[in-house]
Amino acid sequence: MLVSKATNRTVEIDASKVSLGSFYTTQSGWLTPEVIKFLEKALKESKGFLLDPFAGDGHLLDAVSKNKTLKNKVVKASGFDIQGTTWPINDSLLEIPNQEQAIIVTNPPYLANHSAKRKGVSSLVAKYFERSAQKNLYMIALENCLASADYVVAIIPETFLLSSFPKDRLELAVVIQAELFGDTDAPALVACFGNNERKAAHIFTGNQSIGQLNEILALRESTAPKQRIVFNDPLGRIGLRAVDGSDGKSPIEFLSAESFSYPANSVVVSSRLMTYLELPELSDSEITQVIKEANRTLNRIREASGDLVLAPFKGNDKAGRRRRRLDYALARRILNQAVKEIRK
Ligand SMILES: C[S@@+](CC[C@H](N)C(=O)[O-])C[C@H]1O[C@@H](n2cnc3c(N)ncnc32)[C@H](O)[C@@H]1O
Known part of the structure; x- marks a missing residue:
């Protein structure tokens, strides 16, 4: 892909890696005390089943199953992926079967529709964008997760907070400062969704409480008369x-x-x-x-x-x-x- 016209600089794109969003969560920095508290409550209120519909190497399921507060509450951890032999094959960008009503813990693929075009991988992901109004694969994934489970913990881009994606089930969101992925420094957010609508989500950066999402977004608003600018x-x-x-x-x-x-x-x-x-x-x-x-x-x-x-x-x-x-x-x-x- 050409990244600079002026210098004629190009970078090589791994089409499969880009279209499948195969960037693995190699650190467990996402499992902050607040996220652990959320998962503890969710595991208690459900049957203790965990599911990662984009499971890859299974890092997330491992991190939860080995955590000292959570491990006794996990009854079964399972996953799906579209490739490999570790998990049953399922296209989770189309549908996520979840008869056991497991809690979903996941890090879905991220890819904006316009980036897919720019990177020349559009044909690999067109079928997902054609059937959804969302503009990024992670939002399509999130829609499917929320349709399939009562509790969803998803590691997604931090820009989600400023997006128009409906946030009525969002209970907690933790911005992660540390690098989470082995091979990308995309700023990440752990978004925790509950089973019913709520007025406002609590936002943290790491362990620091920042406030309610609606208060934070209100800081962007102004009722001042509009000037010609x-x-x-x-x-x-x-x-x-x-x-x-x-x-x-x-x-x-x-x-x-x-x-x-x-x-x-x-x-x-x-x-x-x-x-x-x-x-x-x-x-x-x-x-x-x-x-x-x-x-x-x-x-x-x-x-x-x-x-x-x-x-x-x-x-x-x-x-x-x-x-x-x-x-x-x-x-x-x-x-x-x-x-x-x-x-x-
Ligand atoms: C961002 S990685 C996350 C892997 C793992 N959850 C982690 O954090 O280490 C995304 C995973 O989703 C898988 N994947 C991509 N598209 C998929 C699809 N349509 N259905 C199911 N899995 C998919 C990829 O193969 C990859 O393993």
Whole structure:
């Protein structure tokens, strides 16, 4: 696959590995105290059966069956896979048989429909996307898991939290900071779903409680009047670094155009990471105040949400902190809010 047109750089794609999402969970860092508590309750309320419908080498079933708090409560652990000889063959992206009403513990394949096209593996997964409205294989897998079991513990991408996938059965979600997979550093989340609808899920990062999901998502909202904001304007008076730098010293920030070193002529309509923007109705002195206020709001909501209001971006920085990206919808709301504040 061509990854850089400018340098003609290519990387080799393992089509089978990509289409089957065969990235194994080699660490048990996902089994945090809160997840153990959830599984303990779920095992007690069910018959003690565990099922991984995307079982691979069986790492997840092993981790639960060997855990000192859980092992006595596991009566039987079984799995399915679409390949290999360890488990009965089942296409779990189509359906998951679960007559025993086992608790599902799984790490399904992740693959976005657009990535499948870009990586040239579309024909291998088209049949799943054709019969579902979901845009990623892990969401199709999750839909099937939730249809088949009362309790589901799934290791899925952290971006799930900001997605529109229904979260009414989500009880607990734990963001995992450590690397979980042997060969990919995709930021992961352990999502724990119960058997009935609930008002809000409790969110943790590792062992630290961050709050309720609805409170975290509310930090992204603003009722401030909408301003005219032109993004990707090379002549704009505000610079926006919309991603955390990899050096650990250049976080997401609104800056005055003069102090932003990014070349304005590199800005194009599709720019999403570094850009200039304009609020034509504001005076120069208001622009200066808005920049200050917008950074204050941004840092406040980053702090209050443990950074979960922002999508993860390409691994960790040099200081070991997960890099994040500010989407323009949220940038817009922050700027609207800033204008409201300075005009108070
Ligand atoms: C991400 S790996 C996870 C393996 C294991 N649960 C772990 O965490 O180590 C995904 C597994 O799902 C299997 N798989 C992919 N597509 C499948 C499908 N449609 N039905 C069943 N298994 C599938 C792959 O073969 C692979 O073993």
